[in-house]
Amino acid sequence: MRKIGLLKSELYINIIKVIAWLFLLTYVPFMFVIPWFYGDWNYVHGVWHSWQSLNVGILAFLATVIALYVSRYQSIEHTKREFEGEKAFLPHALGELCKYLNSSALVLISVLPPVRGNMSSNLNIECPILPLEQFTVFKNCIKFAEPAVAKYLVNLLKLLQIHHSRLESICTQNYANAPYARSCLYNAAEIQALINELYDFARSEADFKAVELDWEMIRVAYRNLGVIYENIESLERYSREQLSK
Known part of the structure; x- marks a missing residue:
């Protein structure tokens, strides 16, 4: 049961990883690179302001992903310490x-x-x-x-x-x-x-x-x-x- 749980956890984490990379590969170019080819700072600032809700959502999503990986890292390290203690x-x-x-x-x-x-x-x-x-x-x-x-x-x-x-x-x-x-x-x-x-x-x-x-x-x-x-x-x-x- 524990092994099945670990496999499911790894599957969910991999899915989140793929989604996060897809968002970044799409979001970063269209939000931070391409607007500069269409106008000056005012135009870029206007794009950012118009998509403010999306930007907030993306930042929240990235914060969640980072928190997930920090939690996963701490869990892995805890498991390693427990194993070394038992070993x-x-x-x-x-x-x-x-x-x-x-x-x-x-x-x-x-x-x-x-x-x-x-x-x-x-x-x-x-x-x-x-x-x-x-x-x-x-x-x-x-x-x-x-x-x-x-x-x-x-x-x-x-x-x-x-x-x-x-x-x-x-x-x-x-x-x-x-x-x-x-x-x-x-x-x-x-x-x-x-x-x-x-x-x-x-x-x-x-x-x-x-x-x-x-x-x-x-x-x-x-x-x-x-x-x-x-x-x-x-x-x-x-x-x-x-x-x-």
Whole structure:
């Protein structure tokens, strides 16, 4: 709803901008330039006096447009300040998510070696707790962020919740097979890679840049998670296949 409201606001502002320029391109030449070609100062003064009501209206319209742009500028600056304030908490939130992902990876690694494609039972695994309190930081950042940043954060949260739901199915149902656990492990690496690419922006050390994940990013993410992907059957092949989709 907020995005739709912003799009409508931008549309109205653009319409007003076009109308204002049309008025200026028509008004200025005919009111201030052309009259000088038809007479002296008295003639020009007479034109201005005859069109006094129009002149007052145009000035009022220009004052309104200027006020609109001043208000819009102040609103944009306010939003930027709010976002910078919320972004200050983002590095800590990302750090907490990294701890959660590391715990998730430990669970999945413990599942994979003994499974090797067979169903496992009675795993008795304790599921890591998703740090829901950090979601408030993401929510506030999304509220004030530019569309590209907001979209990135929304996608990150979506992947995180999907990952947690799948991890819970392993922990609570005492069920796992190698392909499923391998898929969950890749999801964890995918989220970790997105977090890695966001860190510099969160620390205000670089501008935001949307990225398309590649194998090098995923490889580094596995290392961050303590996953030795070479020791897990088909994990590298599966990861490369997912990236190519």
